[in-house]
Amino acid sequence: MSRMDNNSWSDPGTSSVNGLFSLINHSCEPNSQWKSEGSHLTLRVTASRDIIKGEQIFIEYDQFMSTSP
Structure with a gap:
């Protein structure tokens, strides 16, 4: 069983x-x-870093791999 809220999850094995x-x-x-x-x-x-008004927000998707078991 898994519970999902906006921008969160409770089971690390759940996508x-x-x-x-x-x-x-x-x-x-x-x-x-x-x-x-x-x-x-x-x-x-x-x-x-400083983000100027109107600039897009970016993350590194590869960071997901480093948090996997």
Whole structure:
């Protein structure tokens, strides 16, 4: 059984598409980073540098692989 809230999940073995988080695009030189935290593995996205108004937010998708068991 798995519980899913917006931008979070509770079972590490479960795959899901998460509303707002799924709108962030990939870059090999991202301007933000994400990490999971809390008992429900909530995803927190934070800027890794200044982001100017109108600039797209990017994360590195390969980071998902480093969090896999």
